[in-house]
Amino acid sequence: MSNFFSLIRNENMKIYYRFGTWFMIGLLVLVAVAGAIIVKTSYREPTDWRKEVTAETASFKASLEEGNISKTYKDYLTQQLKINEYRLKHDIKPIASNTFWGYLESSAGMISLVTLFTIIVAAGSVASEFSWGTIKLLLIRPTNRAKILLSKYMAALLFAIGLLVLLFAVSAISGAALFGIETIKEPYLAYQNGEVVEKSMIWYVLQMYALNCADLVMMTTFAFMISTVFRNQSLAIGLATFSLFIGPQITYFLAMKFDWAKYLLFANTNLSQYLDGMPMVEGMTMSFSIMMLLLYFLVFNALAWLIFQKRDIAA
Amino acid sequence: MNPLLQLKNVRKDIGSKTIIHDLSLEVFAGEVFGFLGPNGAGKTTTIRMIVGLMDITSGEVLINGIDVAKNFEKAIRYVGAIVENPEMYKFLTGYQNLLHYARMTSGVTKDRIDEVIKLVGLEHRIHDKVKTYSLGMRQRLGLAQALLHRPSLLILDEPTNGLDPAGIREIRDYLRKLAREEGLGIVVSSHLLSEMEMMCDRFAIIQHGKLVTIEAVQELSKQAQKVLWIVDPIEKAAQVVQERFPHYHIQQNGQGIEVDIDYHDIPKLNAALVAEHVQVYGIQVLAKSLEERFLEMTGGNEIV
Numbered sequence: 232m233s234n235f236f237s238l239i240r241n242e243n244m245k246i247y248y249r250f251g252t253w254f255m256i257g258l259l260v261l262v263a264v265a266g267a268i269i270v271k272t273s274y275r276e277p278t279d280w281r282k283e284v285t286a287e288t289a290s291f292k293a294s295l296e297e298g299n300i301s302k303t304y305k306d307y308l309t310q311q312l313k314i315n316e317y318r319l320k321h322d323i324k325p326i327a328s329n330t331f332w333g334y335l336e337s338s339a340g341m342i343s344l345v346t347l348f349t350i351i352v353a354a355g356s357v358a359s360e361f362s363w364g365t366i367k368l369l370l371i372r373p374t375n376r377a378k379i380l381l382s383k384y385m386a387a388l389l390f391a392i393g394l395l396v397l398l399f400a401v402s403a404i405s406g407a408a409l410f411g412i413e414t415i416k417e418p419y420l421a422y423q424n425g426e427v428v429e430k431s432m433i434w435y436v437l438q439m440y441a442l443n444c445a446d447l448v449m450m451t452t453f454a455f456m457i458s459t460v461f462r463n464q465s466l467a468i469g470l471a472t473f474s475l476f477i478g479p480q481i482t483y484f485l486a487m488k489f490d491w492a493k494y495l496l497f498a499n500t501n502l503s504q505y506l507d508g509m510p511m512v513e514g515m516t517m518s519f520s521i522m523m524l525l526l527y528f529l530v531f532n533a534l535a536w537l538i539f540q541k542r543d544i545a546a
Numbered sequence: 547m548n549p550l551l552q553l554k555n556v557r558k559d560i561g562s563k564t565i566i567h568d569l570s571l572e573v574f575a576g577e578v579f580g581f582l583g584p585n586g587a588g589k590t591t592t593i594r595m596i597v598g599l600m601d602i603t604s605g606e607v608l609i610n611g612i613d614v615a616k617n618f619e620k621a622i623r624y625v626g627a628i629v630e631n632p633e634m635y636k637f638l639t640g641y642q643n644l645l646h647y648a649r650m651t652s653g654v655t656k657d658r659i660d661e662v663i664k665l666v667g668l669e670h671r672i673h674d675k676v677k678t679y680s681l682g683m684r685q686r687l688g689l690a691q692a693l694l695h696r697p698s699l700l701i702l703d704e705p706t707n708g709l710d711p712a713g714i715r716e717i718r719d720y721l722r723k724l725a726r727e728e729g730l731g732i733v734v735s736s737h738l739l740s741e742m743e744m745m746c747d748r749f750a751i752i753q754h755g756k757l758v759t760i761e762a763v764q765e766l767s768k769q770a771q772k773v774l775w776i777v778d779p780i781e782k783a784a785q786v787v788q789e790r791f792p793h794y795h796i797q798q799n800g801q802g803i804e805v806d807i808d809y810h811d812i813p814k815l816n817a818a819l820v821a822e823h824v825q826v827y828g829i830q831v832l833a834k835s836l837e838e839r840f841l842e843m844t845g846g847n848e849i850v
Contacts, residue, residue: 367629375618
């Protein structure tokens, strides 16, 4: 096991002694800080939040009365109605984007940047060894190939975790600095077992982060697999980022016509669809998506492992 | 003595093509074994199979008696190698590169790393990034990573490539010392034939994936060859040779005569010359060079 720990240290050394890595880390910090500044300068306070919530409630009611909507969406609207009523009754203002929690919540959207950077690192980790020619000296050590591959994969995931923590921390600090922390006690309204309950915002934000990570893990694994199978970093980065940004759109169009689209990877990566009550294909559930993601995860890893294990190194 | 490295009918097929045909050879502890062949003969493929980078189609490779294909982790512990060019992580320093490889084998201490650095003479530049190194320095770093874990078998592909004459000599002496004093078995592939001649004890020539011959470098001087006789008077000496050994080819030059003579006839001719009162100042065996042997064996029509 100490051997495996050393392998991860080796991989980390190869990640963090490169300029490109620090460029990506710097860029992420910059975006998280700039985001807060943009929100600060462009946000306009609503005149009366009560009026807006009332208007929203009315439109929810109108939609519910139309009748020809799906059951999941109906449930979702009913929940939102209850939450809005609770809000008005107990005088709880919705979380605005120019608050500490509001900004932290929207920073979850920047996880796609973390995904992009992790894809770059994962795609490079196996393919570069081949293009540098260092794979030969790497594989003539008393360590089996599976362990070496796993250490590379773990190092990429550790990089992702590092970036997530950094994103969260920088967003929290810049949010606190620009918007203040007076609103930190404001609760998050959740709907549980038929009633509205007040919860801490931190759980809500962490949940948003966690849901966005499905994409991150899947695309990193995908890029890693392509990198191992084709030994080509550009191809791996290209395919993975293309899929990351275009995949959901294509899947969305397919899902409008075909029921089988629900088995596609991108129909399942966006787990927050279940929080919005609008799954891509009617009848999909959170557990179905998690099962599908696990399946894809296993297939990608098995492919990478099998091919890396068997390959003749002729680079 | 058990061989350190043993290839038994090793064969490699890629697709329907056979790249290596039933290659068998043995390398013993304490010797430097040269691996020669024209480009594309299968030297590198064979080396890749020995170090487990490529699968062996049939046959087996044993290192210290351990099958590489079946027990890779155990067998490879005894091997230090450079496969083709010593490619390193250019964005890391030489030291970090060594640290990287040291971490992958148990039992390599920091002291050992320092020791190896001193051994290859890289003390002054070891904390510089590898991208600033010359080819010769990379070669030394390559040798350092191969020696880190005190292997008993060293496999080096073109170890003197890119070194200046002083560096070549240093590495050659060092390899010979490792073989003689530390008892390492060393396999060296190269196409610098004169270099191999000075470095190796035995050599194998392969061509088209087949073993052509295995010979000891010493044997080269025992085959039919040119012998230079420094004599006076030259004309009389030539006469004696023609009388006694009419089938040998003679060539006169300024110092004496060159005779294409069988190794065992050298003393006889000497005795004859002395008996005829020819002054013999010197007998110099113009040994057949490895290059001649190589061209002879491989047909000489290949680009070396």
